[in-house]
Amino acid sequence: MTALIETRDAERTFRVGRSLFQAARTLKAVNRVSLSVAKGEILGLVGESGCGKSTLAKMLLGLLEPTAGEILFAGQPLYSIPRLERARRVQPIFQDPYSSLNPRQTIAAIVSLPLRVHGVGSPTEQKKRVAEILDLVGLARRYADNYPNQLSGGQRQRVAIARALVMRPELVICDEPTSALDVSVQSQILNLLLELRKELGVTYILISHNLAVVEHLATRVAVMYLGRIVEEKDTESLFRHPEHPYTQVLLESVLTPEPGLGIPDSQLGVAFPNPIDPPSGCTFHPRCRYALPRCSTEAPVPLRTNGSLVECHLSLERAAREHRAAAAADTATGAAPQ
Amino acid sequence: MADGIGIASATVDDVERALTPAPGTVRLRRMLGHRGFVIAGVVLALIIAMALAAPLVAAHDPYIQDLSNRLVPPVFLEGGSWAHPLGTDALGRDYLARVVYGARISLLIGVLTALMSGIIGAVLGVSAGYFGGRIDSVICYILAVRLSMPVVLVALAVVSLVGGSLTAVIMVMGLLLWDRYAVVMRSATQQVRALDYVAAAAAVGASTARIVLAEVLPNVLNNLIVVATFEVAHAILLEAALSFLGLGVQPPLPSWGLMIAEGREHLLFEPWVIIIPGIALSLLVLAVNMVGDGVRDIAAPENRN
Amino acid sequence: MSALLEVRDLVVDIPLAAGMLHPVRGVTFSVERGETLCIVGESGCGKSLTALALMALLPRRAKRTAAKLTLSDTDLLAARDDELADLRGSRMAMIFQEPMTSLNPAYTIGNQLEEMLLRHRRATRAEARERALFLLEKVGITAAASRLSQYPHQLSGGLRQRVMIAMALMCGPDLMIADEPTTALDVTIQAQILLLLGQLRREFGMGLVLITHDLGIVARIADRVAVMYAGQIVEHGSAAEVFREPRHPYTRGLMACIPVPGKVARGSPLGSIPGMVPSLIGSMSGCSFRSRCEFRRDQCEAEIALVEDATGHATRCILSVDEVTAAT
Known part of the structure; x- marks a missing residue:
């Protein structure tokens, strides 16, 4: 299976805090991330605010060039694809439908912007395509001449989805697509996203802090912490067997509507570290309940086993133990017949 | 505790949305409901109409001197007559004609200056706000340099170099009074630029020119219009001051500032010579400023909160 | 013994250009000492305005009326503005969703905390x-002594919310009202803050009114739940009861909307509530949910009362328990 989009050690640093009295410091928002999303997948990207997931999304959209490493789209370097072609194939859906629509333009103008930018069809054809896409996202055509302030949050988000899909992109990057919406509206938008995937065959990258939503939609999940992907697996096994201690804490913090379970005590204790000055070794070690002495000095290397990834000393040690045990068993069984 | 009100009004807005009209309709409705704006707008419209129809309003030519009829008092004072409703000045010129033609000069200067400086300031401010980084630094430096130049002294230098004239006044002010536009447009653009719809347009592949002209500019135009109205008033006042000092419009042109300057010697016995152009100036500036206030209230962007 | 907070027939009206808005239409509930009541509903249902009405913090043009509004034995309806100002912060405290707007950026944390006590209590x-x-x-703030001299902007969102909670506790209030206290926070911080609120409520014997849109929070922290829709409580009961057997079609719809692992198959469509919240402007009659309700009947046009059964589980719906549970 070839990857639709792939990052190889992609990195993005920002220079911050430069002032008269202070030299600029570098903030590694995204730190050597290698990800690969196959066609038709829904990759869920989860992590707390400040973990770099939105920066990564911007890089994947072609709005922010990586400072190191590369991003490949269908095998081609993303940033060598001409702007218009890139825009046709990758589209975003933003979190806040109140700021993602230009208040001075009608719904028809907003949705037809991609068509106009790419010079697709005559004005009448554009009008027809706008009507079609509005049907597809479940927004009555009569809203075409309205302004965004006349629509509800859910309707606005449908407009944003229509704008993203009107050019039939291959990859849609959804940055918290429902977190600004009410519960009953959220379910409608999630249903719509799933339906559109079936109908148009789009691939989604779904960025969300709502793990229940990610579990429901995603086929694979990547967990980010301080610019690194610390665990990546198919949804089923990630939610059933979270390996990284951070993933475990995240999953425990999800409040499912089951009365009587009470509030989980994640014992994370220390606050989120300053990304400008990340902890040494494994960046999660100050908050980790299983931290070993080596975690504070030595950064763990990613451990990849049949399609999943985890970056933790515990997993590395367990793998090493299993390897040794297997080797011992091998020599034992190998020695026996002789 | 202040945000309690915010929460409440957000809830109200939610329910109200179903009844929300389009932004254009909202603006028209607010405009007509704003009493200060309506009154000032009518006064300003009258002054503009008077200036445009100056030959019809004034029976006399503002330049013809009649030394036998010097300092005739206005009709409402003793010794006045309807022949010269506002009297005559020290050279026997009809004062009504001079006030009416003076309105032309004030408005011309106000509008042309605001237009020139508005274009300069908007281009600089939007560029600084949109591109940021080095461009922003350079433009902020230019702004700092401009703010360190006193307008009156620059005008003095220009007048002594090329001589005072209407063109010189407009050029000096037009090239100098762009600072407020630049500051306001820069911060407004920075705000809009950070909004998702600008990112969405970029992600769609829209060119920078298209993003600036179609996505950013319409959403910062309100601020430009508000600043422009206040700057018209500012320019009118500054012209009067420059003309009063002899650095602006030169005689025999009927500028209100110049008329006040010419009337100085008669302040004691014929105070109306100064009071009439003074009232005209105050009325115009007040009307323009009130319209500006109204525009600011009305044009409050719909979705700011 | 009477309840800590008693609210009967609370009504809020706000005059608008388009007519009279009725965001809160006859809300009745009570909170005991040491009890957590969650008011849950979607935006525009009137839950935040209910909280502000309790605190007498409504926008000036809003009109509040109630048949009864008491905090232990203090009549909040009869209290003068200055008496209310004394009550706020000392006996009833409120925390908001965005702590940054409620903290004054010009003063240190210590200063604002101390001011709270100095204003309401005789203390040095x-x-x-x-x-x-x-x-x-x-x-749960580490290095508390050094935090006292810090300014709000120097703290993270989670820390600021903790400071807000500490500030609300300064005078040992009897009642704490929290309006979406964790909505702006990350899930891990959210769990910590909620855990903390629960502990403090037990420890200080406070009554807690928690306003939220998140059914997960409600299930985990509430003793009792009030579900609000279009300015009215449509269902009310113990959390265990309401989650075990939601009876109002709106509550049931709301619960079907959230993906619950194990209950809803991954990638299968979620439940949804068609239609929109009715306009709360002008006069209204009948069940406000009927336009979106699959069980709608002719009787729904008439005003429907909140009927309580023997277990204290109340529903504002004409359907019997069996009818609702059989239908879904």
Whole structure:
């Protein structure tokens, strides 16, 4: 299976805090991330605010060039694809439908912007395509001449989805697509996203802090912490067997509507570290309940086993133990017949 | 505790949305409901109409001197007559004609200056706000340099170099009074630029020119219009001051500032010579400023909160 | 013994250009000492305005009326503005969704905490400082002494919310009202803050009114739940009861909307509630949910009362329990 989009050690640093009295410091928002999303997948990207997931999304959209490493789209370097072609194939859906629509333009103008930018069809054809896409996202055509302030949050988000899909992109990057919406509206938008995937065959990258939503939609999940992907697996096994201690804490913090379970005590204790000055070794070690002495000095290397990834000393040690045990068993069984 | 009100009004807005009209309709409705704006707008419209129809309003030519009829008092004072409703000045010129033609000069200067400086300031401010980084630094430096130049002294230098004239006044002010536009447009653009719809347009592949002209500019135009109205008033006042000092419009042109300057010697016995152009100036500036206030209230962007 | 907070027939009306808005239409509930009541509903249902009405913090043009509004034995309806101002912060405290807007950026954390006590209680600066330190530690802030001299912008969102909670606790209030206190926070911080609120409520014997849109939070923290829709409570009961057997079609719809692992198959469509919230402007009659309700009947046009059964589980719906549970 070839990857639709792939990052190889992609990195993005920002220079911050430069002032008269202070030299600029570098903030590694995204730190050597290698990800690969196959066609038709829904990759869920989860992590707390400040973990770099939105920066990564911007890089994947072609709005922010990586400072190191590369991003490949269908095998081609993303940033060598001409702007218009890139825009046709990758589209975003933003979190806040109140700021993602230009208040001075009608719904028809907003949705037809991609068509106009790419010079697709005559004005009448554009009008027809706008009507079609509005049907597809479940927004009555009569809203075409309205302004965004006349629509509800859910309707606005449908407009944003229509704008993203009107050019039939291959990859849609959804940055918290429902977190600004009410519960009953959220379910409608999630249903719509799933339906559109079936109908148009789009691939989604779904960025969300709502793990229940990610579990429901995603086929694979990547967990980010301080610019690194610390665990990546198919949804089923990630939610059933979270390996990284951070993933475990995240999953425990999800409040499912089951009365009587009470509030989980994640014992994370220390606050989120300053990304400008990340902890040494494994960046999660100050908050980790299983931290070993080596975690504070030595950064763990990613451990990849049949399609999943985890970056933790515990997993590395367990793998090493299993390897040794297997080797011992091998020599034992190998020695026996002789 | 202040945000309690915010929460409440957000809830109200939610329910109200179903009844929300389009932004254009909202603006028209607010405009007509704003009493200060309506009154000032009518006064300003009258002054503009008077200036445009100056030959019809004034029976006399503002330049013809009649030394036998010097300092005739206005009709409402003793010794006045309807022949010269506002009297005559020290050279026997009809004062009504001079006030009416003076309105032309004030408005011309106000509008042309605001237009020139508005274009300069908007281009600089939007560029600084949109591109940021080095461009922003350079433009902020230019702004700092401009703010360190006193307008009156620059005008003095220009007048002594090329001589005072209407063109010189407009050029000096037009090239100098762009600072407020630049500051306001820069911060407004920075705000809009950070909004998702600008990112969405970029992600769609829209060119920078298209993003600036179609996505950013319409959403910062309100601020430009508000600043422009206040700057018209500012320019009118500054012209009067420059003309009063002899650095602006030169005689025999009927500028209100110049008329006040010419009337100085008669302040004691014929105070109306100064009071009439003074009232005209105050009325115009007040009307323009009130319209500006109204525009600011009305044009409050719909979705700011 | 009477309840800590008793609210009967609370009504809020707001005159608008388009007519009279009725965001809260006859809300009745009570809160005991040490009890957590969650008011849950979607935006525009009137839950935040209900909270503001309790605190007498409504926008000036809003009109509040109620048949009864008491905090232990104090009649909040009869209280003068200055008496209410004294009550707020000392006996009833409120925390908001965005702590940054409720903290004054120009003063240090310590200063704002101490001011709270000095304003309402006879205390010296040193006593106030001691209490501030005690509470900052209580709400789980490490190095509390050094935090006292910091300004709000120097703290993270989670820390600021903890400071807000400490501030609300300064005078040991009897009642704490929290309006979406964790909505702006990350899930891990959310769990910590909610855990803390629960502990403090037990420890200080406070009544807690928690306003939220998140059914997960409600299930985990509430003793009792009130579900609001279009300005009315449509279902009310113990959390265990309401989650075990939601009876109002709106509550049931709301619960079907959230993906619950194990209950809803991954990638299968979620439940949804068609239609929109009715306009709350002008006069209204009948069940406000009927336009979106699959069980709609002719009787729904008439006004429907909130009927309580023997277990204290109340529903504003004409359907019997069996009819609702059989249908879904």
